[in-house]
Amino acid sequence: MDFNLIDFINLTAALALPWAVGYYSLFLLMPRNPFDRWTHSALAFGLGMGLLTQWMFLLGITHIPISRDTVGLGGLTALLILFFLARKCPRRPSSPPLETARIDPLSIAMTLYIFAYIAYIIYSSLNVPLSVWDELESIGLKGKIFFTEQSLGRLNTMPHPTYPLHMPLALDWIALNLSRWDDQLIKIIVPITLICFLRVQYFFVKQFTSSRAALASVVLLLASPLVIYHSTIAYMDLTLMFYNCAVIMLLLLWKQKNEPGLFMVAGLFSGFGTFVKEEGIAYSVIHVVFLFLLTRKDTSWHTLKRNLTQFFVISLGICAVFQIFRMSLDLAILERTHVVLGIETLERFAVIIKALGRVLFLSGNWNIVWIVLLVSLSNFAEKDCRDAGRVFQALGLFFGLYILLFLLTPVYDWISVGQTDGTLCRLILHFFPLAPILIVFLNAKTHTQDQTSAV
Amino acid sequence: MTERRVRNFFPSQIIETLLVLSIIVGYLFVISILNHISFAQCLREAYLGLYFPQYNLCYVGVLGGMFVYIHVFFMIALGAVSIHLWRHFSGATMRLSPAVYTACVLLSLLLVIQSGNFFRLFLIETTLFSEKSSPEKKALLFNDIYTFAEFCRKNLPGKHAGYLLTDMDLTSTAGFQEHFTLMYHLYPIRIQYNPRQKTETGVVDFSTRKDCLILFRKTNAQEHVPAGYRILAQLNDNNLIAVKENYGF
Numbered sequence: 001m002d003f004n005l006i007d008f009i010n011l012t013a014a015l016a017l018p019w020a021v022g023y024y025s026l027f028l029l030m031p032r033n034p035f036d037r038w039t040h041s042a043l044a045f046g047l048g049m050g051l052l053t054q055w056m057f058l059l060g061i062t063h064i065p066i067s068r069d070t071v072g073l074g075g076l077t078a079l080l081i082l083f084f085l086a087r088k089c090p091r092r093p094s095s096p097p098l099e100t101a102r103i104d105p106l107s108i109a110m111t112l113y114i115f116a117y118i119a120y121i122i123y124s125s126l127n128v129p130l131s132v133w134d135e136l137e138s139i140g141l142k143g144k145i146f147f148t149e150q151s152l153g154r155l156n157t158m159p160h161p162t163y164p165l166h167m168p169l170a171l172d173w174i175a176l177n178l179s180r181w182d183d184q185l186i187k188i189i190v191p192i193t194l195i196c197f198l199r200v201q202y203f204f205v206k207q208f209t210s211s212r213a214a215l216a217s218v219v220l221l222l223a224s225p226l227v228i229y230h231s232t233i234a235y236m237d238l239t240l241m242f243y244n245c246a247v248i249m250l251l252l253l254w255k256q257k258n259e260p261g262l263f264m265v266a267g268l269f270s271g272f273g274t275f276v277k278e279e280g281i282a283y284s285v286i287h288v289v290f291l292f293l294l295t296r297k298d299t300s301w302h303t304l305k306r307n308l309t310q311f312f313v314i315s316l317g318i319c320a321v322f323q324i325f326r327m328s329l330d331l332a333i334l335e336r337t338h339v340v341l342g343i344e345t346l347e348r349f350a351v352i353i354k355a356l357g358r359v360l361f362l363s364g365n366w367n368i369v370w371i372v373l374l375v376s377l378s379n380f381a382e383k384d385c386r387d388a389g390r391v392f393q394a395l396g397l398f399f400g401l402y403i404l405l406f407l408l409t410p411v412y413d414w415i416s417v418g419q420t421d422g423t424l425c426r427l428i429l430h431f432f433p434l435a436p437i438l439i440v441f442l443n444a445k446t447h448t449q450d451q452t453s454a455v
Numbered sequence: 456m457t458e459r460r461v462r463n464f465f466p467s468q469i470i471e472t473l474l475v476l477s478i479i480v481g482y483l484f485v486i487s488i489l490n491h492i493s494f495a496q497c498l499r500e501a502y503l504g505l506y507f508p509q510y511n512l513c514y515v516g517v518l519g520g521m522f523v524y525i526h527v528f529f530m531i532a533l534g535a536v537s538i539h540l541w542r543h544f545s546g547a548t549m550r551l552s553p554a555v556y557t558a559c560v561l562l563s564l565l566l567v568i569q570s571g572n573f574f575r576l577f578l579i580e581t582t583l584f585s586e587k588s589s590p591e592k593k594a595l596l597f598n599d600i601y602t603f604a605e606f607c608r609k610n611l612p613g614k615h616a617g618y619l620l621t622d623m624d625l626t627s628t629a630g631f632q633e634h635f636t637l638m639y640h641l642y643p644i645r646i647q648y649n650p651r652q653k654t655e656t657g658v659v660d661f662s663t664r665k666d667c668l669i670l671f672r673k674t675n676a677q678e679h680v681p682a683g684y685r686i687l688a689q690l691n692d693n694n695l696i697a698v699k700e701n702y703g704f
Contacts, residue, residue, distance in 0.1 A: 422511035
């Protein structure tokens with residue numbers, strides 16, 4: 001690897017700025033911070049990268065050069081302001097407690113497994129240059145052009161000009177800091193995104209169950225070779241997985257802890273998802289529906305309406321900026337999503353279910369995680385699974401979305417021929433972490449069950 | 456007293472795990488008999504059927520005419536019944552249901568195999584890429600596409616726009632992908648294919664503002680350099696770069 005001390009310093013600076021902006025933004029968004037330091041940092045990276053690419057995009061559409069100076073200056077100014085504002089915040093994230101008392105051989109084995117895979121992912125992603133098709137065609141080339149031109153000017157002559165720009169701009173930011181387009185080092189953001197996600201998932205599951213169950217959920221996630229593969233390449237899917245699943249987790253935590261900041265961060269993440277991949281727009285609608293289902297029973301209609309409006313405004317506000325820009329490019333958008341209604345839509349159903357079954361249960365992409373989930377579902381009948389029910393609801397919404405999309409639109413042609421199951425796998429990856437979480441919730445003892453049994 | 460000792464020595468988890476493992480072995484043994492293959496061959500097929508992908512889709516292999524994961528379902532069913540019976544007669548209790556416990560044992564086994572596969576992949580990556588510079592790695596991955604792109608960028612540094620003349624079928628998936636790979640590595644020399652650059656007769660209109668011509672995988676490339684262009688550098692018979700004569704290079 002062509003890697004020297006200067007590169008290391010530049011890479012650290014490239015990652016530290018968005019992280020620090022995210023770190024202090026979280027203080028402001030969540031005065032009653034429920035996270036420990038590690039989880040706070042993990043979420044800060046996602047928040048910071050989302051804010052950074054939005055900032056780069058704003059520079060681009062206002063025809064200000066997207067250079068290290070302009071981006072960095074904006075970032076540093078924001079950081080200074082946030083730093084001084086955050087000083088007044090009452091509560092800092094706590095250090096995670098050392099759980100020496102409950103360390104058992106299984107937990108040690110699981111921790112070793114997780115660290116071994118993280119080491120492999122970091123090695124593999126930084127060792128192999130951009131070489132996979134989408135990396136080069138729709139992400140790498142755009143990033144390289146942004147890096148050279150320092151503007152979005154040539155966007156409408158590039159392949160897939162209407163695709164969201166988070167990944168190309170994130171790669172561009174790393175390259176700007178390195179002062180060169182390095183096909184290997186720019187991929188650093190991908191394994192870091194995964195590591196941050198693992199931490200967020202661990203914390204989330206631990207809030208509802210035990211640390212051992214939380215570790216098991218992380219192991220189940222890393223059991224999927226597709227997750228590992230996508231952590232070593234610069235595709236958009238893993239980043240969308242991060243934002244999409246983080247929203248679901250944050251909303252569930254918000255429901256549990258009633259901390260309004262979590263709701264705001266979830267809204268922001270939902271919006272950032274729309275800037276990662278087109279599917280993010282559909283997911284943001286799912287997030288709103290999920291929020292509705294989550295709160296409809298125990299809040300007044302007025303509060304429910306207010307919550308939904310707030311979430312919608314934050315999430316779709318971020319989405320709207322890029323959509324308006326996209327329309328200004330005067331290019332065809334979403335040309336395959338017009339609705340087709342008729343008797344043939346019913347005939348499609350069997351084909352869709354067959355394709356989903358094939359991809360979920362007969363592909364090596366997920367190991368046997370979906371099979372374990374299927375087996376675990378029998379527990380629904382046996383015990384109080386309120387938390388699992390909510391995750392199941394979210395999972396059902398995502399599957400429902402795709403079944404509906406395939407039923408009613410020409411996107412069906414993709415799966416009817418069976419040759420694009422790879423694409424289907426990538427779509428499932430966006431919400432795959434909900435499967436390990438659901439398995440753990442269905443099988444481990446959750447705090448809700450403890451409370452119920454205590455009553 | 457004796458009973459308690461036995462229970463402590465053989466906790467239920469160990470017995471259940473051994474039960475599941477013996478069911479897996481027994482199941483594979485039956486499969487080998489039914490398919491008239493040796494047990495070793497059956498194990499080998501099961502192992503090879505469990506290859507794990509390094510791309511977006513990989514279907515598991517087939518064992519005895521069925522996908523390996525279909526056998527997993529059968530193993531889980533058998534394991535669940537056995538553990539259920541064991542728990543019923545021994546009075547042992549565990550948090551995980553018999554089916555989930557069997558699935559977890561199978562998953563652990565698969566994780567061991569998967570980790571072995573990833574370790575093998577790690578060794579391959581290390582052998583392929585260790586002590587190689589980034590350009591060497593790219594040359595290894597993209598062959599002549601990268602070598603030629605590097606050659607062009609060395610001979611024609613800076614931002615340029617040019618035409619691509621090639622014998623590759625740009626309408627085929629492979630040709631399309633190779634074209635984009637070349638585009639990526641050539642940048643900041645832009646050669647984006649644009650159907651509008653062709654006239655009604657299908658001939659490329661060279662009169663626009665583009666300043667160079669990339670001839671890649673074009674048989675006898677030299678013969679295809681049009682009037683008004685001169686060869687700037689030639690890598691071999693089929694690959695060269697030409698520029699406009701009056702451009703001032």
